[in-house]
Amino acid sequence: MQLFFDGNTGHLIVRMPQEFDHYMAQNMREAVDEALADERIMGIRFDFADTTFMDSSAIGFIMGRYERVSAFGGDVLICNIRPRMRMMLRMSGLQKYVTFEEECNE
Amino acid sequence: MNNQIHISFPAIPINEGVARMVISGFLMGIDPTIRELEDVKTAVSEAVSNAVIHAYPGGCGEVRMHATLDENKLELTIEDDGVGIADVQKAMEPMFTSCPKAERSGMGFTFMESFMDTLSVQSNPDEGCCVCMTKIFGKTDAYEM
Numbered sequence: 294m295q296l297f298f299d300g301n302t303g304h305l306i307v308r309m310p311q312e313f314d315h316y317m318a319q320n321m322r323e324a325v326d327e328a329l330a331d332e333r334i335m336g337i338r339f340d341f342a343d344t345t346f347m348d349s350s351a352i353g354f355i356m357g358r359y360e361r362v363s364a365f366g367g368d369v370l371i372c373n374i375r376p377r378m379r380m381m382l383r384m385s386g387l388q389k390y391v392t393f394e395e396e397c398n399e
Numbered sequence: 400m401n402n403q404i405h406i407s408f409p410a411i412p413i414n415e416g417v418a419r420m421v422i423s424g425f426l427m428g429i430d431p432t433i434r435e436l437e438d439v440k441t442a443v444s445e446a447v448s449n450a451v452i453h454a455y456p457g458g459c460g461e462v463r464m465h466a467t468l469d470e471n472k473l474e475l476t477i478e479d480d481g482v483g484i485a486d487v488q489k490a491m492e493p494m495f496t497s498c499p500k501a502e503r504s505g506m507g508f509t510f511m512e513s514f515m516d517t518l519s520v521q522s523n524p525d526e527g528c529c530v531c532m533t534k535i536f537g538k539t540d541a542y543e544m
């Protein structure tokens with residue numbers, strides 16, 4: 294996982310790991326939430342470009358971050374996600390809370 | 400091809416990935432499609448993480464995975480000796496979770512059901528949980544992904 298700050302849009306960019314599961318969620322949660330404490334941050338973008346596997350842990354993890362970000366009026370974006378994983382996120386109704394971006398090459 | 404494995408491991412998070420690697424290796428012999436492999440990896444990940452997260456609150460116990468390959472049919476069992484489930488039918492409903500505060504979404508059983516051909520869950524309070532799934536390889540799938 295890597296974290297960046299996009300100064301243009303004010304998004305915290307979370308570059309997701311190759312495999313995202315409950316183990317990874319546990320390891321990443323604290324670092325992401327610490328980064329979110331930066332008051333310049335207007336939202337969060339999860340970049341799935343490197344990710345080839347995820348399970349249901351991703352849904353809880355994204356929703357948990359959504360709750361933090363929406364508390365200060367921020368938005369949650371998801372980009373570069375493969376069709377299979379997008380389908381899994383949609384099955385949980387996540388599209389009500391997050392925006393799936395078609396293109397994004399950071 | 401006919402083959403079998405039985406492994407047991409402690410219910411700790413790192414073993415979620417270990418179990419996925421073991422099942423991937425086990426299936427190499429029948430040359431699954433990428434999608435078939437992803438389906439099984441996801442189902443294993445869900446069942447094993449359920450044992451890790453839910454079976455032994457405040458402690459740790461054993462998880463066992465058995466896989467049997469009979470030609471192109473996989474039978475997969477993941478079981479624990481933990482607290483079990485009082486209402487299995489309810490637990491299997493999409494979006495049902497007993498711990499929303501722990502950032503769970505209640506989609507685990509739903510994914511197991513969607514990605515495998517059959518799923519059956521046997522559990523009673525304090526009698527552990529046994530998840531049995533089957534999948535037949537090499538058939539044209541109903542969904543496109």
Ligand SMILES: Nc1ncnc2c1ncn2[C@@H]1O[C@H](COP(=O)(O)OP(=O)(O)OP(=O)(O)O)[C@@H](O)[C@H]1O
Nearest residue numbers: 349449453454490496497503504505506507508528
């Ligand atoms: N091995 C188990 N031992 C005890 N309870 C279990 C076990 N597996 C599942 N459960 C119960 O069944 C419920 C539903 O499981 P499911 O995997 O569908 O959702 P979840 O684990 O809560 O969330 P998610 O998998 O989406 O992160 C769990 O919340 C838990 O109460």
Ligand SMILES: [Mg+2]
Nearest residue numbers: 445449507508
């Ligand atoms: Mg689960």
